[in-house]
Amino acid sequence: xxxxxxxxxxxxxxxxxxxxxxxxxxxxxxxxxxxxxxxxxxxxxxxxxxxxxxxxxxxxxxxxxxxxxxxxxxxxxxxxxxxxxxxxxxxxxxxxxxxxxxxxxxxxxxxxxxxxxxxxxxxxxxxxxxxxxxxxxxxxxxxxxxxx
Numbered sequence: 001x002x003x004x005x006x007x008x009x010x011x012x013x014x015x016x017x018x019x020x021x022x023x024x025x026x027x028x029x030x031x032x033x034x035x036x037x038x039x040x041x042x043x044x045x046x047x048x049x050x051x052x053x054x055x056x057x058x059x060x061x062x063x064x065x066x067x068x069x070x071x072x073x074x075x076x077x078x079x080x081x082x083x084x085x086x087x088x089x090x091x092x093x094x095x096x097x098x099x100x101x102x103x104x105x106x107x108x109x110x111x112x113x114x115x116x117x118x119x120x121x122x123x124x125x126x127x128x129x130x131x132x133x134x135x136x137x138x139x140x141x142x143x144x145x146x147x148x
Contacts, residue, residue, distance in 0.1 A: 004053055006052070006094055008050070008051055009050040009051060009052045011043070014042045016060045017045070020060060022038060026112060034112070048068070049098055050064070051095075060079070061079050062076075063076075063091070064077075064092075066098055068099075071105075072109070076092070089121075092122040092123070093122075096147055099145070099147045106148075107147060109143040109144065113141060120143070123146075126142070128141075130142050
């Protein structure tokens with residue numbers, strides 16, 4: 001793997017994070033509606049802890065967004081071409097450290113169904129199922145990372 005670093009995202013990263021979400025292979029077919037028109041906005045990035053994994057050329061290879069008030073992982077993506085290189089695991093370890101530093105005891109994740117195994121492999125445990133609602137027409141696994 002090339003040199004990788006994590007940094008806090010800025011509003012200037014909005015376009016690149018939005019593109020990473022919209023281009024994700026995990027959201028093709030039936031799941032495409034979830035990211036159609038989705039925007040990771042600059043104000044969202046500035047209001048929440050959003051961290052990006054970047055290479056030596058500052059290419060965004062992945063990111064996560066943590067909602068501290070809700071103790072919830074809101075977004076987590078790794079670029080399709082960067083998957084399988086440990087970036088997702090690095091992001092989850094960092095997220096847990098940020099949650100711990102903020103005094104949280106656990107982090108809730110409502111996962112995209114194909115991502116459930118990833119979260120289980122990185123230390124989350126399944127706590128239930130979130131039933132379909134609104135524009136989401138499928139059940140989603142609910143998981144939790146214990147932080148403390």
